[in-house]
Amino acid sequence: METILFRDTAEDISAAAELIKNGEVVGIPTETVYGLGADACNEKAVKAVFAAKGRPADNPLIVHIADFSQASLYTASVPALAYKLAERFCPGPLTMVLPKNEKIPMITSGGLDTVGIRVPSHPVMHSIIERSGCPIAAPSANISGLPSPTCAEHVMEDMNGRIAAVLDGGKSEFGVESTVISLDGDESVRILRPGAVTKEMLLEVCRNVIIDPAILRELKDGERAVSPGMKYKHYSPKADVVMVEGELDDFKNFISQNNGDGVYSLIFDGDEAEFPYRYFTYGADSSEQAHWLFQRLRELDEIGAEKVYVRAPLKDGIGLAVYNRLIRAAGFEVIRI
Ligand code: TXA
């Protein structure tokens, strides 16, 4: 199949929406990362999404809607807290896991009786949902296990020939996927995947925010994943990634002892003065690091890096999301110095 590259024009947006309406899979821009969009209620279309990604069937897809008022169309109930959260964070990078109703097929929810609902803020994505007239199921538009795509070229790299089209809506603003939460009673939420809606921000609306412990460590043998995505290898480039936690001087010292052919460092902007080793930088603060991380991981592959030592990011604010992606890219290999 030939994959069409659409531009950010009214005509192309309508054409992309039309394809989705007709059961095709299209790479679409969002403010977090690019998604692989299909009609969430069309089993055949959703099946094609799983096939294009090579995604395990038990890992559910997020359903994207144009306005949170439509959540009740696809869920069995919407608690008051969900509306409160939506008022503050929708549209935006937040996904709420809610009990699903029969309109969402089991294949979309990976066999679960819940569905992740998100209202994206990207204007192009918003128009595509409105014009297609369907809720859009969309996982990140990468081949399963690879870094998520933050621009149309990344989607083309992974999906050319596998899907009907990609719409180029520019570079994704945040660069990491949405914050996924489940709701627990009237006042409490649990973060299943950290993102740009941070714990501190959620605490403005909820009394209690639990960070699921599996966000920062590997699942233990036999431990049940509260979110199926936690079980799988993620965000991994071909290079062997290792995260190194420590001050800059310790990091430099570590590299001096572990340098060799094919070894690269991924450091902060500002670390590079007197850094006499091969390196890429991924931003000066957590927001920049979120924005650049996946692109840098792809670039390190292009250049043929074999081993990448990453200077570990801070773990507060959106930094927790960056840390969470990196620890998975590193297969939980962290060196503390
Ligand atoms: O920002 C995003 O969320 C992007 C854009 C395209 O919207 N989408 C995305 O989808 O990251 P995906 O499929 O790559 O990641 C969704 C994550 C997975 O880890 C999945 O297990 C979890 O959300 N998830 C989805 N539905 C869930 C549910 N009903 N219960 C628990 N976890 C769920």
Ligand code: MG
């Ligand atoms: Mg993904």
